[in-house]
Amino acid sequence: MREFHIANKTYVKSHNSTNKIIARYTYSLIIFALLTIIINLFIGNKTQVLSLIKSISLSLIITSVFTYLIYIIKKEYNIKKIYTEDITIAISLIIGLFSVNIDIIILTLAIIVTLFIKNIKKDINLSSVLYGILLIILYKYFTNNLDTPLTILKNNSFNMNYNEILDINNGIYNYLFGINYLSPILSIIMFIYLFHKKGIKYNIVISYILTISIIMFLYGIFTDKMWFILFELSTGSLLFLTIYTLTDYKVSPTIGETQILYGIILGIITSVLRFVIPELSVIITIIFGELLLSKYLDNISYKLKYNKKLYNSLIIISMILIIITIVILTIIY
Numbered sequence: 001m002r003e004f005h006i007a008n009k010t011y012v013k014s015h016n017s018t019n020k021i022i023a024r025y026t027y028s029l030i031i032f033a034l035l036t037i038i039i040n041l042f043i044g045n046k047t048q049v050l051s052l053i054k055s056i057s058l059s060l061i062i063t064s065v066f067t068y069l070i071y072i073i074k075k076e077y078n079i080k081k082i083y084t085e086d087i088t089i090a091i092s093l094i095i096g097l098f099s100v101n102i103d104i105i106i107l108t109l110a111i112i113v114t115l116f117i118k119n120i121k122k123d124i125n126l127s128s129v130l131y132g133i134l135l136i137i138l139y140k141y142f143t144n145n146l147d148t149p150l151t152i153l154k155n156n157s158f159n160m161n162y163n164e165i166l167d168i169n170n171g172i173y174n175y176l177f178g179i180n181y182l183s184p185i186l187s188i189i190m191f192i193y194l195f196h197k198k199g200i201k202y203n204i205v206i207s208y209i210l211t212i213s214i215i216m217f218l219y220g221i222f223t224d225k226m227w228f229i230l231f232e233l234s235t236g237s238l239l240f241l242t243i244y245t246l247t248d249y250k251v252s253p254t255i256g257e258t259q260i261l262y263g264i265i266l267g268i269i270t271s272v273l274r275f276v277i278p279e280l281s282v283i284i285t286i287i288f289g290e291l292l293l294s295k296y297l298d299n300i301s302y303k304l305k306y307n308k309k310l311y312n313s314l315i316i317i318s319m320i321l322i323i324i325t326i327v328i329l330t331i332i333y
Helices: 018-042 046-073 079-082 088-097 102-120 126-142 151-155 163-168 173-178 185-196 202-222 228-233 238-246 256-273 278-299 302-304 310-333
Strands: none
Touching: 018 046, 018 088, 018 173, 018 185, 018 238, 046 079, 046 088, 046 102, 079 088, 079 126, 088 126, 102 126, 126 238, 126 278, 126 310, 151 278, 173 185, 185 202, 185 238, 202 228, 202 238, 202 256, 202 310, 228 238, 238 256, 238 278, 256 278, 256 302, 256 310, 278 302, 302 310
């Protein structure tokens, strides 16, 4: 019988294998964590740096233990595979970055939830961490430990000035490189690296961020808050989550046309949710997109690919929705 060989590749325009893409995401996360530690030592956040090192170390140990237990259940005893063919390091780094000053029990539960989702949903990969992060943020919310710039601004009905916003997070450096919100500057650098290595679906990232930027920029103009777009892009770990979870190659749309629409639609949803549940807006949006929107767009991808009239019509409708969103947000908030 003839044997057919199936390439271990994803639907990205490159010669990357799945393992190579996982490795590059892992390398970028290691660099991100190291740079975050080094920069925050220089800007004087020594206490937070120690807490970050502790949370990353604990996360790596706990993730490794539970991953190996899962491997044993599957009758796979090769420990090396945990770190070379799985996303153990990447998961532990992301959970660790979001778990600073979090109780070890909550950290453990977040890891268990992440690994459970990853192994139950076969079409999900790195974005499984969203469920663990969701648990961490909900824990902070219900223990009244979510005193962040996003929630403070919302509690003040979005009526704060630029200097007050800076004071909340102890200066501009903490917005750009801090630990409470993962650095937007370092996130952009990691995106450039992954883009250069052709390991990321850049259409989704660009359309998603561009949509949010347009909405927040025009909202800032209409409400006389010119700083608003910079505040939104530098808080809530928006850029970090976009790069590492929105573009999960297993559950995000395949072709360029659907990727652009996917980014625009989710960008509109995130922009609205930033005014309602700011800390959860990105996480809830991406989970919604993966569960309900991605497969639908892939199912109609051939229509969008070859029916330019339909595709252009949907883009125009999306633009109209962006305008409506801006008007509504300006009136309400």
